[in-house]
Amino acid sequence: MEKGKLYGVGVGPGDPELITRKAERILREADVVAVPDKGAGEKTALRIVEDLVAGKELLFCPTPMVRDRAVLEACYEKIAGDLCALLDQGRTVAFITLGDPTVYSTYIYVHKKVAERGYEAELIPGVPSFCAVAARLGTSLCEGAERLLIVPASHDPSDSLDVKANKVFMKAGKGLGELKDLLDRRGLLDRASMVANCGMEGEQVFHRLSDAGEGSSYFSIVLVKEEGSGTAC
Template sequence: MMDKGILYGIGVGPGDPELLTTKAVRLLQEADIIAVPDKGSGEKTALNIVKDYIVGKELLYCSTPMTRDAQLLDAGYTAAAEELCALLEQGKTVAFITLGDPTVYSTYIYIHKKVVTKGYQAQIIPGVTSFCAVAARLGRSLCEGSERLMIVPASHKEVDDCLQVDANFVFMKAGREIGALKEKLSAYDLLDGAAMVENCSMETERVYEDFAKLEQPSGYFSVVLVKGGQTQ
């Protein structure tokens, strides 16, 4: 009987190909097939990061639509999981690439759960998170001593309840909500010292040491770091 294959969910980091781990590079080179998240339009950022490591590899594009419709999302994840399981049944090793780390707001984790539930082997390979890369780019710590760190998806819901907590903050995916976020931080006296990096470690990177001075729109891959009011 043919052994079943293994699915690897590989975090490819924030953008710089040199920030891939050596384990990630090895598994990408050993994999039979590279699974690529496909949102339907625009550049395949994760694929662009790893392209030099996977020359000649077979690619499988998995539809992961940009929507908040839970039913549409689940249908997409289910379809992707079924495609992957069919390959694993054939004994193929598949590497599914995802930006940052697979355990932090990634598309992959939903597919991972479905594949494991179907009885197939899947492993998560950690990657450098965008907010760690942003902190390094700014030369700042995320948290020191007994400081707490709160990670918030700024584009998903109101942030008032978070800002009432004594903590340092990471606001991810902040692009569409930049204006509203600035207003909220100002209202809570947290704007001073806030900083942002857009497209960290990519060719289109933009750094804003003083977030308060940002006047232009920013993209989806914008991360804002905020020092908590009671810990400054």
């Protein structure tokens, strides 16, 4: 039997209208849709595509929000094994992931494992969340010779502030207070803006980061413009 194919499908940041035509086609054609499951009851990626995958077989893939590499590695191995079992049956599987599968995506670890086992796997790009955030703020990410630095805010971002570039701090929710304090000490707070839950229910837009409270959604992205660049609002 010919083996099936795995697709890692970026479904965009939250607004279903930002799903690409290619992603839509693959989701409609897939035999099985794999869904990341963080165990908290929230399956954001599935909500975005629910109309496209209604009636399809779903494979829920536990991806706990922990930093223990051994725990994560075991989860990725288990998911890869479950996906390969479906591919051995000749089935096409679409694994949905928020934003783009190449930008801080849990899926990419599974993708590598499946590909290393000799199965065909393809990445389908999606609209990155930081692009949607910049559009929502009505500003550019970078112009002319400006550079752009993408930073995971959940890890210590302090050294990134020494880089001369416009900066995007992703997943800033829990660490928002610390990030605001850091930017304030470096004289950058007035150049920072934020969107939480961009394109999702409960979206919040702050053209001035200083107006945002200390607590925020996991899906919070902070944009900081370098001095001399355009303002963030």
